[in-house]
Amino acid sequence: MDDQLLILKKFPLLVPHNREFTFYDGFICVKGAEFRISLNVPHYPALKDMHLECSWGISALLRGKENTITQIQETCHTLHEFLEALCTLAAEQMSDSQGTASVTTRTYINIMEELASVNPAYISHLSVAQQQVVLQKIDSAGRKHYLSLSGIGEPNPRVSADLPQQALAVVRAKGPSVGSMYRVFCQQVASLQRFWTVMQEVDSSCWVIDPEEPNLRDTARRIIIGENVSLQLQVNPWDPCSRPDIKFLGPEKTVSEFRERLVYRFEEWDSESSLPDNLKSVLGFESFPEKPEGTDEDEANLLIRPGECFVCFSVRLEGSLPSEACPSERCGSIFHMDCLYQLLMSLPTSHRSFNRISGECPSCGAAISCPIPG
The missing domain is CATH 3.30.40.10 (Zinc/RING finger domain, C3HC4 (zinc finger))
Known part of the structure; x- marks a missing residue:
């Protein structure tokens, strides 16, 4: 049977867009799921230099199989043969015990539909079997941020991200659509740029003892301001240059002196200045104590005697x-x-x-x- 008739019979939703049959666009069906593909076949009926473009659904399914697809293209004699082999490969991936065996075809289709509105370039990790996807966003400062969604395709997916709790709550409120949560996630990342810059300024200019390894979620810092005296800051991520909540920790006699300074000078806080500079101003410091060079964390803990x-x-x-x-x-x-x-x-x-x-x-x-x- 003629190659064109076979394509029409087996792939009725894949339509040629010119009389030379060098460009096709439409859908192929794999285990009841429809996936959109485009084919540029400049030397039809020969498959030389053929270019295949796939929608996100089948791209995710065939990720890592690029060499196999190239081999199929080189060994097939007709476009119909190539399409048949491509569908077989996709069906094998849908049945792979390492891939989607633990989810139904309907669930698989739901997951693909959820991810259809997300640019594949933003997907850092995908496990259809675990119904999990990790999406990435690089902010204007080059920092990488990750949004992890588990149970995608379900009414209440589980959401985690390296955002402060206040911002994460905003993202969760946009569920269950993956696309809408990712868009809000990107908006939150953009709105928190100043906050992360402020926290980096604190980390670089102060002796931070808690948390041990600050991350992008953390809105608090505990810094050393004197012998066996520390100060805990709670920063508002939406307004990081405003006066933070401040709590002193240490011997009451010493702490009371710092509290008096703070009360006396708190009105001098300038939201146009950096947070470390404001702290030095209201506490009457020329500079903050520095962590002694050459000390590891255990030695530092002994020095500050928490x-x-x-x-x-x-x-x-x-x-x-x-x-x-x-x-x-x-x-x-x-x-x-x-x-x-x-x-x-x-x-x-x-x-x-x-x-x-x-x-x-x-x-x-x-x-x-x-x-x-x-």
């Missing part, structure tokens, strides 16, 4: 230092926030008020409170 949590008796809990302290000058015991919260929750004398829980210090009995996590 102390152990009174509850769990460890310095770091899941990478975080104690951030809550007893307000009594005679006590000064310190706690990880989660440890203190769990302890106060277990005491019948504790009570909640808005987003805080209050009770008695387990060390001295003085009144103490901490934020309620979440």
Whole structure:
């Protein structure tokens, strides 16, 4: 049978666009799923120099099979043979136990439809079997950001990203469409450029002890401002140059002096200046203490003596230092926030008020409170 008749019979949705049959555009059907392809066959009926373009769905399916497709093109004698072999290869990938065996064809089609609005160049990782995709965005400063979606094609996909919690909540609110979440993700990345620049300025000019390895999600920093005294900043990612929430940690006698400076000069905060410069101005510093050269993290911890949590008796809990302290000058015991919260929750004398829980210090009995996590 003539090659054109075979193509018309087997691939009725793939249509030639000229009389020379050198350009085709349309759909091929693989296991009930339709995929769009375009074919440029300049020397038809010969397949020499043929160029194939595929929609995202079949491109993802055949990713990594480029050499196989080239071999098929070289060994097939007719365009019909090539199309048959291409469909067979795609069907094998849909049935591959390493690929989509754990999902139904309907689910596979749903996933492909979800990803149809996303440029393949932005896809960093795709696992159809796990219904997971990782999308990438490079911002104006060259930083790479990743949006991970699990359970795509389902009503409530699971979403994670290297964004502050406030921004991540905005992305999640746009679910379940992958395309809409990715667009909002890109908008959030663009709107947070100043925030990340400000946090980098803090990291480069201050001795940061918490978190150990700051990432793009973190909106807080704990920095050393004196011997055994630290300052914890909570920065607003939407307005990073405004005055942050500031909390001092250390011996009460020393800390009270810094609090007085802060109260006296807080109105001098200039949103046009950098956050480190503002901190130096309101605290009356010429410069911040620097981490001694040649010291590793353990030696640095000994130098700053952050102390152990009174509850769990460890310095770091899941990478975080104690951030809550007893307000009594005679006590000064310190706690990880989660440890203190769990302890106060277990005491019948504790009570909640808005987003805080209050009770008695387990060390001295003085009144103490901490934020309620979440």
